[in-house]
């Protein structure tokens with residue numbers, strides 16, 4: 001089957017001003033989301049996953065923030081669209097499940113009003129049809145008594161319930177692209193399973209292309225077709241899921257895999273050291289200080305992904321040097 005790219009992100013940069021300088025939160029990432037496939041995005045806390053997600057939907061336009069690059073959806077660059085144009089695209093073309101859903105709800109509107117406002121701006125439905133659709137999707141996410149719930153206000157629901165309402169709204173529109181930022185982190189395992197089943201249904205039936213952000217490698221292993229590993233605002237490795245888990249190449253990915261809890265392992269293996277400050281990021285290898293495999297060529301390395309084989313990309317000097325020795329004449 002022909003694989004169609006539904007969201008094509010190229011060289012995305014997001015920098016934020018701070019008292020001490022410019023923080024490079026996202027430093028030139030590229031990724032493609034394909035119809036009917038899940039791209040998993042993993043990386044430790046603070047590496048820029050949420051900022052990446054929010055930037056794609058134009059939700060980070062705070063004063064002083066600089067967003068550069070291209071994020072194409074059906075020929076339009078999401079990063080340059082005006083507020084009106086992006087509002088038309090959000091929901092049906094591209095939807096988001098945010099990591100902190102409470103901030104996305106208006107405390108003065110009931111759940112039903114949230115549903116009807118979002119659905120109503122994209123689908124031609126009567127109030128009754130909208131209500132039925134809302135009820136159905138609330139049930140899909142494991143919420144009981146949807147008719148009672150629709151009359152309630154966000155503050156009357158628990159964090160897990162709000163998370164599920166947000167998921168139900170995102171799923172109801174059956175978007176072409178879904179950005180799911182830690183969608184199941186605050187949910188218990190049985191509810192998590194229901195949500196993951198719904199995401200899988202969307203992928204299979206509607207052929208939605210999904211960007212699934214999670215720090216849970218088990219969720220990624222179960223759901224993703226391909227995985228991108230993020231570190232300090234850079235993607236350091238990208239490969240099909242099985243390949244990434246069985247043959248990680250980047251020292252950070254290897255360390256991440258080694259820190260996975262295992263039944264037979266008594267102590268967890270932490271990654272030594274700390275992620276560097278992203279203040280005035282210089283474009284070099286961000287894992288340099290913590291890396292056990294570094295060599296003399298690493299200090300001059302400019303962070304970029306090199307192709308290891310047709311589906312596996314890695315951003316490590318070791319592989320870049322090998323590639324250049326194979327393909328380039330030294331100057």
Ligand SMILES: Nc1ncnc2c1ncn2[C@@H]1O[C@H](COP(=O)(O)OP(=O)(O)O)[C@@H](O)[C@H]1O
Nearest residue numbers: 016025043044045046047048049050051052278
């Ligand atoms: N609103 C904000 N203002 C300033 N800095 C922020 C803001 N949101 C996030 N950051 C910083 O940007 C970096 C990336 O954050 P985030 O994308 O939330 O990480 P992740 O989702 O990977 O845990 C972090 O260093 C964080 O402190």
Ligand SMILES: [Mg+2]
Nearest residue numbers: 049050051099
């Ligand atoms: Mg986050």
